[in-house]
Amino acid sequence: MSILKVDRVTKRFGGLVAVNDVTMEIQKGEILGLIGPNGAGKTTLTNLISGVHLVSEGKIVFEGTDITLLPAHKRCKLGIARTFQIARPLKNLTVVENIMIGGLFGKGENLKTGRKSALELCEGIGLKKPDETLDRITVLDIKKMEIARAMATNPKILFLDEVMSGLNMDETRDMIYTVRKIRDTGVTICIIEHVMSVIRELTERVIVLDRGEIIAEGPYSVVSMQHNVISAYLGEDA
Numbered sequence: 001m002s003i004l005k006v007d008r009v010t011k012r013f014g015g016l017v018a019v020n021d022v023t024m025e026i027q028k029g030e031i032l033g034l035i036g037p038n039g040a041g042k043t044t045l046t047n048l049i050s051g052v053h054l055v056s057e058g059k060i061v062f063e064g065t066d067i068t069l070l071p072a073h074k075r076c077k078l079g080i081a082r083t084f085q086i087a088r089p090l091k092n093l094t095v096v097e098n099i100m101i102g103g104l105f106g107k108g109e110n111l112k113t114g115r116k117s118a119l120e121l122c123e124g125i126g127l128k129k130p131d132e133t134l135d136r137i138t139v140l141d142i143k144k145m146e147i148a149r150a151m152a153t154n155p156k157i158l159f160l161d162e163v164m165s166g167l168n169m170d171e172t173r174d175m176i177y178t179v180r181k182i183r184d185t186g187v188t189i190c191i192i193e194h195v196m197s198v199i200r201e202l203t204e205r206v207i208v209l210d211r212g213e214i215i216a217e218g219p220y221s222v223v224s225m226q227h228n229v230i231s232a233y234l235g236e237d238a
């Protein structure tokens with residue numbers, strides 16, 4: 001069953017077409033990989049779905065509701081959450097305070113209930129130093145904190161934008177386990193990732209974007225053998 005439908009969506013920035021006539025569906029409960037070379041339009045597509053940008057053309061439907069024109073905070077309330085490629089933690093706050101922001105703004109919690117649920121999220125995601133300031137925690141913990149902040153809004157679908165970058169092998173394993181655990185709680189996941197071993201291990205299906213268009217769709221094992229996908233990554237003409 002589909003949770004999200006993107007219907008003939010195009011996004012132009014001036015003369016540049018970042019996303020070109022994209023139609024896709026995300027199935028409830030799946031881990032979908034969104035892959036493609038640099039500049040393919042992956043982040044822009046996520047921005048269009050989460051409401052950071054509005055589409056130039058096309059329609060986006062979430063659980064049967066047309067969200068095309070909704071502002072980001074309303075999409076968040078409906079259950080769409082995302083992390084950012086470049087983490088944007090609030091440096092003067094502690095780990096738990098950063099996570100609370102998601103609950104306070106996304107779910108309308110008060111400080112007391114917000115702190116309680118943020119601490120539960122810390123425990124669930126393996127953040128062992130909730131009262132530490134950010135200059136004293138690892139890159140892995142900052143990334144987990146970003147995910148926990150998105151989770152604090154109680155999402156039905158979570159977009160993860162390059163959460164593995166900068167992690168060593170052990171940390172990557174930990175993050176793969178974390179993402180699976182989140183999905184197992186019933187959250188649908190769409191992950192943008194350049195680390196293909198992660199995509200191979202984590203996703204049931206991938207969508208490949210190149211120059212703003214979908215060029216392939218299917219299990220990673222199949223799609224990664226396709227000539228046009230290999231060419232897109234190698235920079236040749238297919």
Ligand SMILES: Nc1ncnc2c1ncn2[C@@H]1O[C@H](COP(=O)(O)OP(=O)(O)OP(=O)(O)O)[C@@H](O)[C@H]1O
Pocket residue numbers: 013016017018036037038039040041042043044045085
């Ligand atoms: N706000 C913006 N204004 C103008 N151009 C933009 C904007 N955001 C993205 N673009 C352009 O749109 C195209 C797609 O960029 P996007 O960041 O979506 O690609 P991506 O697939 O996420 O790339 P990467 O893997 O490098 O993060 C690029 O040419 C980019 O320069």
